[in-house]
Amino acid sequence: MSHTGQLYTAEYVRDTGEHMSRAATDDHDATAEAAAWIAHATRRLAGLSEADRNETDWADTSSALSQLRAVISQRISSLPRRGKPIRTATPGVRISHIALAKVLTEALAEPAAAVSAAIADVELTLEADVLTKVHVHLIGIGADPREHTYLQDGDALRADVARVLRTTVGENTAAVTAVWDDVTVPETPTG
Amino acid sequence: MADALISLPDETLARRAQRGDSQAFDALVTRHAPALLNFVRQTYPERSECDDIVQEAFIAAWKALPGFAFRSQFRTWLYALASRKIIDALRRRRPQSGLDAVPEAVDLRPGPGQRAEDAAFLTALSTELGRMPYPARATWWLREVYGLPLAEIAVVLHTTEGSVRGLLQRGRKRLAETLAEFRP
Numbered sequence: 378m379s380h381t382g383q384l385y386t387a388e389y390v391r392d393t394g395e396h397m398s399r400a401a402t403d404d405h406d407a408t409a410e411a412a413a414w415i416a417h418a419t420r421r422l423a424g425l426s427e428a429d430r431n432e433t434d435w436a437d438t439s440s441a442l443s444q445l446r447a448v449i450s451q452r453i454s455s456l457p458r459r460g461k462p463i464r465t466a467t468p469g470v471r472i473s474h475i476a477l478a479k480v481l482t483e484a485l486a487e488p489a490a491a492v493s494a495a496i497a498d499v500e501l502t503l504e505a506d507v508l509t510k511v512h513v514h515l516i517g518i519g520a521d522p523r524e525h526t527y528l529q530d531g532d533a534l535r536a537d538v539a540r541v542l543r544t545t546v547g548e549n550t551a552a553v554t555a556v557w558d559d560v561t562v563p564e565t566p567t568g
Numbered sequence: 569m570a571d572a573l574i575s576l577p578d579e580t581l582a583r584r585a586q587r588g589d590s591q592a593f594d595a596l597v598t599r600h601a602p603a604l605l606n607f608v609r610q611t612y613p614e615r616s617e618c619d620d621i622v623q624e625a626f627i628a629a630w631k632a633l634p635g636f637a638f639r640s641q642f643r644t645w646l647y648a649l650a651s652r653k654i655i656d657a658l659r660r661r662r663p664q665s666g667l668d669a670v671p672e673a674v675d676l677r678p679g680p681g682q683r684a685e686d687a688a689f690l691t692a693l694s695t696e697l698g699r700m701p702y703p704a705r706a707t708w709w710l711r712e713v714y715g716l717p718l719a720e721i722a723v724v725l726h727t728t729e730g731s732v733r734g735l736l737q738r739g740r741k742r743l744a745e746t747l748a749e750f751r752p
Binding site: 412414415416418419420421422423424438441442444445446448449450452453454456457458460474475478479497498500514516558559561 | 575576577580583584586587588589590593594597598601602605606610619622623626627630631634689690693694697708709712713739740741743744747751752
């Protein structure tokens, strides 16, 4: 498809969502129309169409991205977060909220997977150094019929959270809540 | 869980990354780095420095995430960080000039795969885009190629929606005039 010599069509015009007076709008519309074919060409220039990219470009970009990812990962490993300490039932022993969130996420991974779910996030709320709330975000995996309801599975996972809390911080009164945020259906391979 | 991470929305991943979850942050890097690298390459004149700009933007994001209040989308915030890095780099290249007076050409020449009859037009287009000052160039790409709303572009460029609207209109007018000979 050639751009030079190609007729301008309305599909090139983007709805800009801009609001202005009628005179300004007319001027704006004329300018937008005049530049619509340039915007379309810019999108081609950006290489958004796979057909416009050659193999060398892809290889260069792919290699640059892999390297970027590795370097970023390595650099952030030397920039750890500072956790907030949570008091445990054992005097003198504390656990950071970051570590506890990790422990819970890890501990819940298997029971969640057993009920076709995954842990999206574990949010902890503290008052001073006391854990007061644990909020578990769940996502359902797959669309197969479930053995239990989401309610029952969520309840079972909340019980798992309470069990993990007993072994990590000891008896506590933290409120444990769970919410099903989303359901994802993994793509099945074709061919 | 890796598959599940990929399916999580930016906000959830960012909240996990706030608490130091490097896997969640890696998922954000994997998701946003390709487009961000494209954006930087399209708006910064020295290709060899683009990877570093993207890298520094992500490191800045990691460092600043604990204070990120989710008043804008993570993507918008990330592009704002990258835009700040681009501006810093442009200022280092031309410390005496303002951003509006930096007509440095960005290397966006059409590749060998593009058809010969397009070459003259696309070369002229890339030259004109490269000559635009950074705010106008960034606005053009973010709006016309990435389709960002004006409000988001304003956040990215640390300016107002009105300024973005003006930049966009002037950019359209300028391109339409300078490339008029190629108009079909």
